[in-house]
Amino acid sequence: MISFYAIATDSTGTSKLYGIDLAGTSTPLFTVGSWFKGGLAYYPPTRLFYAIAQDTSGFSSLYRLSLDGHVQLLFGLGYRFTGGLTYRPQDNSLYAISSDKTGFSTLHRIDLAGSAPALFGLGLSFVGGLTHDALNDVFYAVTAHGADLSILYSIRLSAAVTPLFGVGVQNRGGISYQAAQKLFYSVHSDAKDFGYLQTISPSGAVQVLFGLGYGFDGANVCVSPFFGAAIKILSPLANERFLKNENVVFQAEVLDASGTYVVSDSSGLTWLSNFDGTLGTGVVTKSLSVHNHQITALGHGLQTSVPARVFADLWRPIRASSGPPTRAIRSTRPPRALRGQWSSPSWKPFAINASPSPFPSATRSPPTTMSGSTRTRSPFHSARASTRREAASSMRTAISRAGPT
Template sequence: MIDLYTIGSQHPGTDPTWTTIDIQGTVKNQPITPARKLAGLTYKPATQLYYTVAPTNPQGPLLCSISTAGALEILGPTGQNMTGGIAYHGADDCFYALSNEFDGSVKLYRITMSGQASELFTIALGVAVGLTYVQATDTFYALITQDNFTWFYSIKTSSTVTKLFGAGLRVFGGLCHSPSENLFYFVANEEDGFSYLWTLALSGSVVKRMGLGYNFDHAGISMSPWFGGSMNIKSPLEGERFVSGETTSLDANILNATGPSWNSDGIAWQSSIDGVLGTGSPTVTLSPGTHVITASKERLTQSVTVRVFADLGALYQAPPSPAEIGRVLGDFTFYWVDGTSGDPTQRWDSYPGFPFDQTSPNPSRTAVIAKLDVLRHQRFSQPLPYGTAATAYEQVRLHTHTVRVSLDTALNEAGGGVINLNRTFTTWWNNPSTPTVAAPYVHSLYLFNHESRHNEPGDPGHTTCTAWTGAPGINNGMDATFEPGSGYARAALYVMWVYKYARYDSPAMSTEAKNIMPAFKDRFCTHPTSSNPLVRALLTELWNA
């Protein structure tokens, strides 16, 4: 694992190199392009770049950035003598640097991102060899050598400077801080020029850690952005369910003591079933089964378990994970509404939590969530014949913000961005003669799509008319076209698409959708029409047969 970056040379007299340090014992270096003598090193999380100073450039000192791959870029001219170290200060998005003046003094400067330097105050007499900033205490710390002995200083921007304790002899290689350990790292040279990595604690403890190579003098050292961090898988969720053929987005970042420090660049992904999945943020299709998905970078790893099912019916029969439940609860504001006072069967307290039991006839919050999560996974081989969103779930989210689930009302209704669901939606079954058989979810979901239409602009509402079948007039019927249709049209179109164009629904669910269609005939004033040729074909197949 790359724990630290520094600028140094493995051999005397050679150009400085971009050096990575694994504190378990490995030091690697590569050329800096273009090659320059550099002083100081600090990291800015927002840009994911390191920053340094080229103090001896023929045209004058330069502020530079350097990538983790060692690519150097000039940002602009900066102040003279900035050889004592540089540190990034997030509060004002500026750098602070120490200069070694010709009169033997060390001064603190503020440097803008463009390189403009402003002198603040004098720190001490001596030679500054390292500077770092500790966000937790809003304090800068520096190493300053006086008479061949190096001292550890604390510096406040208020100009309070404190000489803390001695760090040792011949400290010349920069200073950085590890928030996860609350330790400082620096480089010190032996008499022959060979450099060692040391740690320093605020208690005064100074420990030699490992050899680095020659001539890390005044180069600067900085923690890697993932040192002391942890892998954080953002997607998929722990325990998440998928359907065979459904794409899965993999995404992660690295967290450290100060928050997110690195995105998914360079993170490697692996499945316990499918093997290597790619790097970065790939989109993959997983084989059926229970996978352990692992993200890794350097020595950092994290794994989550995901479940992939043959179809949506099998997914519906598996309990949603707590993370999946939380995602749906986060997409809408839910109100769980009690019914008649004093009737325990109409109180949500009688059915606590989110248990998963599809053999129970009792109301369940999980039944509501599981049905909506099926809608979230549902995809079709043809674009939906209504709305503007790519999926039925996202079409609902465009116009609905609140879901009220009541235990007493017999009505499903909606308006003003609110959908009211009745007790039937809270149960797994809809046939009292078979209470241990979960009802096909398409019944609940066509009702949900029906009501969501009433939250959309342009909903014409239901009308009273004579059914096109010639039956007596039916209250709350609809006009004769699917567009712009109201709730009945939306439900009919949704069921048509589940029957004909479902990608992940089982054949049994598609057949169930086909069997539902005749019930819609008495919900239209006349034989409905549509400008969509796919809809017209289904009308011929399903209603004119």
């Protein structure tokens, strides 16, 4: 599994993208062009890599790279963008560092519409790489003064630039933060320009891992978006229930190592069932066999699983549910004088734990009947009629006593 990507440039100026695994294997993937020595970053909104190259005059341009080998020039940035490139998820933007002729460095926010406005100055010789901690919204950058000690700085958008500690000499091959491990990975070169990958802890401890080769000195190391990432299954939900022949949508996303943003969708993920076997790749819609399934999403060196159940008919979940015996209401009309407890969510097949209501059902009075010219009324109707007659009689008596007005 590739854990890092980096660009190395040989003595002729030819630059190649490499895939690097933690076992120490560095594999060239394809040639990206000439003099790519300004930074490399993955941009989740487009699922592509972006890199900075310079021409012979030092003018820098932004390129877009896909892992199938396609390289596209986007637009010019300005002179001497050689300090690194990184992604900030809070505003979905790329950030880069440039330096002027004196070596003074400036942080820029790159607008993919075609501009790179300057934000604020950093200091001298920030040419060793740029990275971002998404959880804490902090940038980190490395200075590289020739054979002098390289220093790691923290940078906030409030323009606070703070030196942290030394990280060795000639650390100009790039730096990238791995959130799951809480480690920095950087590339430093020896006196013969041979590059080595090393880790840097937040306390400043440096450990060399293995050699990479020559030409890894362009602030161009980038942690793979899938290194330390996690698959989040969106559908089906854990323990979701389905019926035979019901279509199930299989969909997921991949979260970065910090868990703060999505680095990929279902593309490149394969879906498996422990009973039905391979279900498909990407977003899949498919029915499952009647069984208890373990659904697995697999890809990018990652995998995760959720259980799901499929039943043959509507009432099988009732018989399979735990708890006291239930009486299934099979009538098409709702039951009267029953009270109960749903034994499963309302959108699933259900049963009602029912018992007779303690409240008696209301009874209707017999209807009024006609027998010839004689009406037969219930006692209730007779009492109401008697009350009305008494009220009318009292009204007439009161009027007669009052006399004419």
